[in-house]
Amino acid sequence: MHAIVQTDPHNNRALELQKVDVPQLKPGEVLVKIHAAGVNRADLNxxxxxxxxxxxxxxxIGLECAGVIADPGDTQRTTGEEVCCLLAGGAYAEYAAVPEGQLLPIPDGYSLTEAAAVVEVACTVWNNLGQIAKISAGQRVLIHGGAGGIGSFAIQLAKAQGCEVAVTAGSAEKLEYCRKLGADMLFNYRQDDWSKELKNSVDTILDVVGGPYLEGNIRALAPEGNLITIAVQGGRKAEVNLGLLMMKRLTIRGTTLRSRPRKDKAAIVASTLEHVWPLLANGSIKNHIHATLPLAEAARAHELLDSGEVSGKLVLEV
Incomplete structure (x- = not known):
C-alpha cells in the first residue's frame, strides 16, 4: 500500500508518499481501506x-480515519461496511488495522470525508467534558483555542449540554468564528485579561496551552472547579499556588487519549457513540472542515495547521 513516511527524523516536513507493507491483523482487528484521514496537532508533534x-x-502518522472494511478478520463485522475509526497511529495510509472496539458508524448525514474529521475530537472532548468533568446545564465552561479542531467541537458540545461558553482565540476573525458556533464570551488572548474578567466564575476549563496559562486558569476557576489539560502547546511547566488550589478546592487533571489501553478506548468510543453521535445526526454539533488536501500533501497540511490560520479541521483524502 501507499502511506506517508517521514524520510528524515530531523525534518518534520519530510513527509513523502511511499510503498509500505499492508498491516497484518491481530486478533480482534479489522482491516479498513481508508477514504480520508483527519489531521490533528498531535500529528505535528x-x-x-x-x-x-x-x-x-x-x-x-494519523489518529483518525474513515473508510470501508476490507477484511473483517476474526470479528463479526462485514466486508464493505462503512466505518470511522479512532487510532493510535496509521491513518495517513491506504489501509489501517483497527481494533473492533475503536470502530464507529458513519454519523447520519455525513460523508466519509466529513466523518474522518470528527472521531478523535469527539472522543477527546466527550471523554474530558462529558465523562470526567460531567458538565451540565447552567455551568460556565472556558475553552482555550476555541477556533481549533478541539475547540470548535467543544464549544458546540458544551452548548448542547446547556452550558455558558467562554473562549480564547488569537484574532477577531477566529473569535467571530467561535461566536457563530455558539460561544457566549469571547476573549482575544493577545489583548484581553481573560483570567481577570472570569475570576472565580468558571466551573470547567479545557486547556490546550499548558504552563503559561496555569496561574490564570486557577484564578478563573470557581470554587470546586475543574481544570483539564489535554495539550501543552505553550509549555510543560509552571508554578502553582497550592494555597489558592486548596482554598478553592480545585481539581487539576491532565489527560491523553492515544496511550490508553485498548479496552479504555473502546469504553470511550462506546460512550461517545451513545452521547455524541445523536448530536451530530440532529445538527446540534456540526462538522467544520477548513480544507481538504490529497494524502500526498500531508506536509502541506502540517504546514497549514502549524500556521495558526486554520479554523476547524483539516482532512487528507486518499
Missing amino acids: QAAGNYPPPPGESDI
Whole structure:
C-alpha cells in the first residue's frame, strides 16, 4: 500500500508518499481501506519527534480515519461496511488495522470525508467534558483555542449540554468564528485579561496551552472547579499556588487519549457513540472542515495547521 513516511527524523516536513507493507491483523482487528484521514496537532508533534506512538502501534502518522472494511478478520463485522475509526497511529495510509472496539458508524448525514474529521475530537472532548468533568446545564465552561479542531467541537458540545461558553482565540476573525458556533464570551488572548474578567466564575476549563496559562486558569476557576489539560502547546511547566488550589478546592487533571489501553478506548468510543453521535445526526454539533488536501500533501497540511490560520479541521483524502 501507499502511506506517508517521514524520510528524515530531523525534518518534520519530510513527509513523502511511499510503498509500505499492508498491516497484518491481530486478533480482534479489522482491516479498513481508508477514504480520508483527519489531521490533528498531535500529528505535528509526532513528526517533530515529541509524540511517539505507543509500543506495538503503527508508526505511521494519523489518529483518525474513515473508510470501508476490507477484511473483517476474526470479528463479526462485514466486508464493505462503512466505518470511522479512532487510532493510535496509521491513518495517513491506504489501509489501517483497527481494533473492533475503536470502530464507529458513519454519523447520519455525513460523508466519509466529513466523518474522518470528527472521531478523535469527539472522543477527546466527550471523554474530558462529558465523562470526567460531567458538565451540565447552567455551568460556565472556558475553552482555550476555541477556533481549533478541539475547540470548535467543544464549544458546540458544551452548548448542547446547556452550558455558558467562554473562549480564547488569537484574532477577531477566529473569535467571530467561535461566536457563530455558539460561544457566549469571547476573549482575544493577545489583548484581553481573560483570567481577570472570569475570576472565580468558571466551573470547567479545557486547556490546550499548558504552563503559561496555569496561574490564570486557577484564578478563573470557581470554587470546586475543574481544570483539564489535554495539550501543552505553550509549555510543560509552571508554578502553582497550592494555597489558592486548596482554598478553592480545585481539581487539576491532565489527560491523553492515544496511550490508553485498548479496552479504555473502546469504553470511550462506546460512550461517545451513545452521547455524541445523536448530536451530530440532529445538527446540534456540526462538522467544520477548513480544507481538504490529497494524502500526498500531508506536509502541506502540517504546514497549514502549524500556521495558526486554520479554523476547524483539516482532512487528507486518499
